[in-house]
Amino acid sequence: MMEDETFTDISGKTISLDCQSHSSFCREFTVSSPKVSIGKVMVYTCSVWLLAYAVFFITQNTAVLSSAILITLVGMMFHIHFVKVDHESLLIIGSLGIQVSSSYASGREITTFIEMSKIKDIVINEAIYMHQIIYYLCVLLKDPSEPNAVSSVVPLFQSSKPRLNCLVKVYKSCQEILSKSQ
Amino acid sequence: MVLKIFFPQCCNRADSGLLVGRWISGHDSAVVLAVIHYPFIPGQVKQYVQQMQAQSGVELSVLGSWSLPKEGQEGMESFLRDLSTIFPQERWLQIRRQMGKTGFTCEVLSRDQNAVAAQRRVKKQKKEEEEDGDAEEKEEDEEKVIFVHYEQRKVMLSQLHPIDSGDAKTDPPSELRQVFQTVALSQPLFFLDKYDDGPLKSTHWQSEGREASIIVELLKQASVPLCLLLSWMLSVWTWICSIRIFNFYPLRFLSSKLSTCVQLSYRTEHMKTLSSPKPAAGHTQFMRKANMLVSVLVDVALGVLLMSWLYRDDHITMLANTLVPAADHVAKELDQLLQWLMGAPAGLKMNRALDQVLGRFFLYHIHLWISYIHLMSPFIEGILWYGGLSACLGLSFALSLLSDMVALFTFHIYCFYVYGARLYCLKIYGLSSLWRLFRGKKWNVLRQRVDSCSYDLDQLFIGTLLFTVLLFLLPTTALYYLVFTLLRLVVVLFQGVLHLSVDFINSFPLFAVGLRVCRSYRLAEGVKFRVLCDEPGVALHLLMEINPLKVSTVVQTYRTPTYSCYPRDSWLALVKKLFVGELIYPWRHKTTKAD
Numbered sequence: 105m106m107e108d109e110t111f112t113d114i115s116g117k118t119i120s121l122d123c124q125s126h127s128s129f130c131r132e133f134t135v136s137s138p139k140v141s142i143g144k145v146m147v148y149t150c151s152v153w154l155l156a157y158a159v160f161f162i163t164q165n166t167a168v169l170s171s172a173i174l175i176t177l178v179g180m181m182f183h184i185h186f187v188k189v190d191h192e193s194l195l196i197i198g199s200l201g202i203q204v205s206s207s208y209a210s211g212r213e214i215t216t217f218i219e220m221s222k223i224k225d226i227v228i229n230e231a232i233y234m235h236q237i238i239y240y241l242c243v244l245l246k247d248p249s250e251p252n253a254v255s256s257v258v259p260l261f262q263s264s265k266p267r268l269n270c271l272v273k274v275y276k277s278c279q280e281i282l283s284k285s286q
Numbered sequence: 287m288v289l290k291i292f293f294p295q296c297c298n299r300a301d302s303g304l305l306v307g308r309w310i311s312g313h314d315s316a317v318v319l320a321v322i323h324y325p326f327i328p329g330q331v332k333q334y335v336q337q338m339q340a341q342s343g344v345e346l347s348v349l350g351s352w353s354l355p356k357e358g359q360e361g362m363e364s365f366l367r368d369l370s371t372i373f374p375q376e377r378w379l380q381i382r383r384q385m386g387k388t389g390f391t392c393e394v395l396s397r398d399q400n401a402v403a404a405q406r407r408v409k410k411q412k413k414e415e416e417e418d419g420d421a422e423e424k425e426e427d428e429e430k431v432i433f434v435h436y437e438q439r440k441v442m443l444s445q446l447h448p449i450d451s452g453d454a455k456t457d458p459p460s461e462l463r464q465v466f467q468t469v470a471l472s473q474p475l476f477f478l479d480k481y482d483d484g485p486l487k488s489t490h491w492q493s494e495g496r497e498a499s500i501i502v503e504l505l506k507q508a509s510v511p512l513c514l515l516l517s518w519m520l521s522v523w524t525w526i527c528s529i530r531i532f533n534f535y536p537l538r539f540l541s542s543k544l545s546t547c548v549q550l551s552y553r554t555e556h557m558k559t560l561s562s563p564k565p566a567a568g569h570t571q572f573m574r575k576a577n578m579l580v581s582v583l584v585d586v587a588l589g590v591l592l593m594s595w596l597y598r599d600d601h602i603t604m605l606a607n608t609l610v611p612a613a614d615h616v617a618k619e620l621d622q623l624l625q626w627l628m629g630a631p632a633g634l635k636m637n638r639a640l641d642q643v644l645g646r647f648f649l650y651h652i653h654l655w656i657s658y659i660h661l662m663s664p665f666i667e668g669i670l671w672y673g674g675l676s677a678c679l680g681l682s683f684a685l686s687l688l689s690d691m692v693a694l695f696t697f698h699i700y701c702f703y704v705y706g707a708r709l710y711c712l713k714i715y716g717l718s719s720l721w722r723l724f725r726g727k728k729w730n731v732l733r734q735r736v737d738s739c740s741y742d743l744d745q746l747f748i749g750t751l752l753f754t755v756l757l758f759l760l761p762t763t764a765l766y767y768l769v770f771t772l773l774r775l776v777v778v779l780f781q782g783v784l785h786l787s788v789d790f791i792n793s794f795p796l797f798a799v800g801l802r803v804c805r806s807y808r809l810a811e812g813v814k815f816r817v818l819c820d821e822p823g824v825a826l827h828l829l830m831e832i833n834p835l836k837v838s839t840v841v842q843t844y845r846t847p848t849y850s851c852y853p854r855d856s857w858l859a860l861v862k863k864l865f866v867g868e869l870i871y872p873w874r875h876k877t878t879k880a881d
Contacts, residue, residue, distance in 0.1 A: 126817045127826040129288060129430060195815065197828070199288040199314070200432065203815055215814040215833055219460050221313075248460075285288065 111270040129198030135264045136191040184209040189263035198285040239268045288430045290315035294438040300489035305349040313461040320490040328372045341474040350379025389824030392431045431825040438491040440807040441469045516561035545686040580797040585680035593677045606667040613659045655698040682788045689784040696777045703774035710767040711867030720753035795844035806834035
């Protein structure tokens with residue numbers, strides 16, 4: 105079952121949600137952020153190079169130009185490898201656990217798996233983020249020795265920050281599976 | 287409840303047979319370790335499983351049957367079902383696979399299956415009597431199965447972090463931890479390969495032939511006499527050291543201050559750990575020993591490299607020839623500095639008499655020091671030559687020797703700093719106490735607070751006089767103190783860099799980082815799952831891969847604990863001490879941290 109509606113994140117940019125149901129107790133949700141726009145890249149590169157050329161014009165030092173090129177290249181590589189998140193996914197497997205993964209624009213993937221015995225619940229929480237209050241989905245973890253206390257909170261979809269309608273969809277799906285396995 | 291079966295990837299194409307593994311209690315899951323093929327005698331299988339259980343300590347049992355029918359092997363189904371009566375189990379798994387299809391099918395038969403069937407019939411009758419008869423009743427009675435495929439060799443060698451160090455913890459280990467432990471402990475099960483002439487044939491990751499490395503085996507054989515030799519040498523060395531310990535007190539004090547001696551004792555501890563002939567007890571012990579060994583080897587290699595550079599092309603003579611002029615240059619600079627201070631430094635007007643006294647005192651000191659250096663100059667080359675030999679023990683020794691030599695050569699700066707600091711400290715204390723007197727207060731030692739006090743007139747008079755004198759002499763002393771403290775701090779900074787590099791060589795876990803880079807599955811932070819096939823009607827198949835530990839966590843977990851040579855005070859406390867004039871000892875070594 106694949107769905108693709110238009111959702112937005114908290115700043116208004118379009119994101120897409122993809123729900124896949126592999127089995128009655130295994131579902132995968134992928135939230136994809138908008139890609140890097142070519143216009144923005146060109147604006148940044150041009151501004152950096154114009155600045156470098158202006159400095160070169162004044163100082164007549166060619167090292168300025170080569171360092172500008174180097175900085176642009178390194179900056180771009182750093183941005184796509186460490187900063188720009190392409191999509192984040194949540195794989196929930198009933199009675200096994202939850203796997204949270206985010207992949208960056210360069211293809212790098214960071215995955216974390218949380219076992220079912222450590223999960224207390226998945227909830228939608230509110231947070232104060234600068235001048236607004238946003239909703240975010242999070243996993244409540246419990247210490248196996250203390251089943252009633254919440255030991256820590258793992259927020260999900262931190263880079264894409266979807267809005268409430270998207271979160272509610274994911275939440276309802278997850279709760280169906282969680283309620284069966286706990 | 288969902289039943290989870292951890293199935294090794296090597297058994298995906300195994301011939302039909304029996305599944306041997308372990309049920310994980312409390313979590314409704316089973317780990318399949320090997321498949322024993324037809325033909326077999328059930329009695330022998332039972333005996334083999336019991337033998338393996340005794341050897342490995344894992345609760346092995348026959349989990350069920352596996353059928354991958356090849357051509358001409360029909361009729362297995364009924365045979366497989368009958369087997370469940372021979373091996374009495376709570377639950378019997380019947381896993382079937384067709385050649386050409388990717389999915390497995392699994393049927394779970396429980397021991398009281400008849401009772402369950404009867405219940406089902408009764409339930410159905412009841413439901414028919416009621417109004418709604420849901421078709422979902424049937425699905426709820428069926429058990430759902432997840433197949434988790436894992437790569438057996440990697441899971442066997444891998445170690446989950448954080449490492450569970452306690453023997454008996456209050457909470458039982460989690461499901462994944464138990465899976466990893468089971469596979470790691472079942473090594474005796476994987477010794478039976480297809481070239482064995484025994485009655486049983488099994489499939490597991492090593493069934494194509496046992497893997498071993500000649501180099502590792504040779505090293506293992508060679509390590510025993512090496513360890514004996516090393517421990518004998520260490521005992522001789524410790525005996526020599528223990529004679530000298532009963533010598534005079536100054537020697538012991540010196541040896542605790544000199545970083546070379548500290549480094550020597552530290553390395554001796556390491557070698558003692560390495561030379562014990564017992565193999566490592568657990569994963570942590572093994573990693574620690576391996577890290578120590580690699581660090582010692584790298585240290586010695588770098589030291590030999592340094593030596594080869596030093597003893598070539600007369601570098602030592604060059605160094606020795608630059609050392610004495612450098613010391614002379616430093617002394618001249620200090621001279622000039624003192625002359626400047628004795629004049630009107632930075633436009634400040636000093637108290638002439640005190641200035642001259644302090645300046646002359648320090649100048650005489652420098653003169654003594656220079657004569658000492660000139661006395662030593664013919665021996666410097668020899669000292670450097672023999673000192674350079676210490677690099678064969680390791681680069682860390684050469685660096686600590688350098689640090690000690692720097693300390694010795696700048697001893698006069700240290701002396702100046704101590705004199706300046708003491709004088710300044712006395713002045714500050716005197717000033718603060720007389721300031722209290724000026725205001726009519728007194729420090730109550732008993733109550734540790736400031737109390738008011740009525741002084742006599744002559745007390746007040748002398749006190750005020752002294753206060754004025756000290757106050758007007760303050761700039762001179764403060765300036766000398768400032769200058770020599772800055773010099774001392776420069777030296778301390780340089781020594782600090784050397785100590786930091788020695789610490790780095792000592793504590794950096796090179797073996798662990800190398801393992802993380804080359805064999806990343808051995809240090810696991812967790813696992814990650816990938817959905818393999820999700821055809822409707824077939825059970826869910828997942829692939830479990832190992833999620834390696836982050837490099838920063840590797841370094842943090844496996845750092846060899848060293849004596850800490852970082853400043854014990856925080857920056858604020860340091861600045862406060864400098865302001866008041868207390869002496870700072872940034873290199874007060876703590877004793878080596880015990881395990």
